[in-house]
Amino acid sequence: MKITFLGGGNMANALIGGLVKTGFAASDIAVIELGAQGRARLRVAYGxxxxxxxxxxxxxxxxxxxxxxxxxxxxxCPPLLPFLRQQLVISIAAGLRLADVSRWLGGYGRIVRAMPNTPALIGAGVTGLCAMAAVSMAERLGAERILQAVGSTLWIADEEKMDAVTAISGSGPAYVFLFIEALQQAAGELGLTPAQARQLSIDTVLGAARLASQSDEAACVLRERVTSKGGTTEAALRTMEQRCVKEGFIAGVLAANSRGRELGELLGQDG
Ligand SMILES: NC(=O)C1=CN([C@@H]2O[C@H](COP(=O)(O)OP(=O)(O)OC[C@H]3O[C@@H](n4cnc5c(N)ncnc54)[C@H](O)[C@@H]3O)[C@@H](O)[C@H]2O)C=CC1
Ligand SMILES: O=C(O)[C@@H]1CCC=N1
Known part of the structure; x- marks a missing residue:
């Protein structure tokens, strides 16, 4: 399968890096990128x-x-039109609705909307997918094949829910990185070296995520198991609760969802 990317920025780099690492031939991948530096980086990094x-x-x-x-x-979109034949189009843009991208592509109907995330770079991404009615089963499988090369996929029947996917997993790595940053900053304040802070924080996130993924129990049960009565975790969680950490976190995710919907509405009106 030959894939062309329109735009060779952060997410395209993550997807291309993941595809090449998992055995996609670099010669089957092309990128249309306005920036000379971006093109040079892609050529050197992935060929x-x-x-x-x-x-x-x-x-x-x-x-x-x-x-x-x-x-x-x-x-x-318009410069692509003369060259669109039977290609499957996959849009990964946050917020943009299938109907609007289709209109900008002259009514093209073979479009899948996808929301991947940057861990695709190491084959650990997750992507929500949603297809226009005219997309055939074979084309759906084609889209799945590309995104499954860099992680797991799931189909979302109701396109409105793609903004929720964006808020949870598209933006999600940023929340986890913020959490790691906070752990590392706290570790520094407690006198640990940067190397110690890095190992302790990242291995903790990796270990907890793997435990949650391999356990049949809900996250709240796993959390309770760490929290000894009168112990250190209880003291931490009580302080976090007083600072409304969980509410603030949920409000942030809801804001991402609203921004996705807003982008779709604003940009969709635009021609
Ligand atoms: N960064 C992320 O974690 C994720 C991003 N996305 C979506 O991926 C898309 C790209 O995001 P990023 O890679 O972060 O942005 P970016 O700004 O890093 O990349 C966009 C690239 O497109 C190029 N470009 C702009 N107009 C062009 C044109 N007409 N022809 C050719 N190249 C053009 C720019 O020079 C730039 O290199 C967005 O729509 C975003 O919503 C989706 C999931 C996750
Ligand atoms: O922040 C953004 O808008 C994009 C979409 C999901 C992750 N990055």
């Missing part, structure tokens, strides 16, 4: 073909993955 603009050669592919920012999509 993929890079183009400055759409052309028959750039769009000689089975799947075209739209990985420009939501605000860049409407302008980026």
């Amino acid at each position: 993929v073909r890079c183009y400055e603009a759409a052309s028959a050669a750039a769009l000689d592919c089975d799947a075209l993955l739209l990985s420009v920012k939501p605000q860049q999509m409407r302008e980026a």
Whole structure:
């Protein structure tokens, strides 16, 4: 399968890196990227073909993955039109609705909306997928094959829920990195070295995530098991509760969901 990316930024780099690491031939991957530096980085890092603009050669592919920012999509679509034949189009833009991307692509119907995340770079991503009605089963499987090469996938029947997927797993790595940052900062304040802080915080997140994934028990039960009566965890959780950490966290995720919907509404009105 030949894949072309439109936009070679952060997420395209994560997906391309993951695809190449899991055995996709770099010669089957092309990127259309406006920035000369971005193209040079992609060529050096992964050996993929890079183009400055759409052309028959750039769009000689089975799947075209739209990985420009939501605000860049409407302008980026028309130059693709002369070269769209039967390719499956996959848009990973946050918020943008299938109907709007389809309209910007002259009513093209073979479009899957996907929401991956950056752990795709190491094959540990998770992607929500949602397809237009005209996308065939074989094409759905094609989209799944690309994203499963870099992690797990799940289908979302109701497109409105793609904003929730974005808020949970698309943006999710940032919340985890913030948590790691906070643990490391606290470790520093407690006199641990940066190397000790790094090992302790990252191994704790990895271990807890693996335990949660391999356990049949709910996260709250696993949390209670760490929390001894009158002990240290209880003291930590009580202080966090007083500071409304959980409420603040949930409010943040809901804000991401609202921003996705808002982006879709705002940009969808735009032509
Ligand atoms: N960064 C992330 O963790 C995730 C991002 N996404 C989505 O992926 C898309 C890209 O996000 P990032 O990679 O973070 O943004 P980015 O800004 O790093 O990458 C976008 C790239 O597109 C290029 N570009 C813009 N217009 C172009 C055009 N007309 N033709 C060719 N190249 C063009 C820019 O030069 C830039 O390199 C967004 O729509 C975002 O919502 C989805 C999931 C996760
Ligand atoms: O922050 C954003 O808008 C993108 C979508 C999900 C992760 N990054």
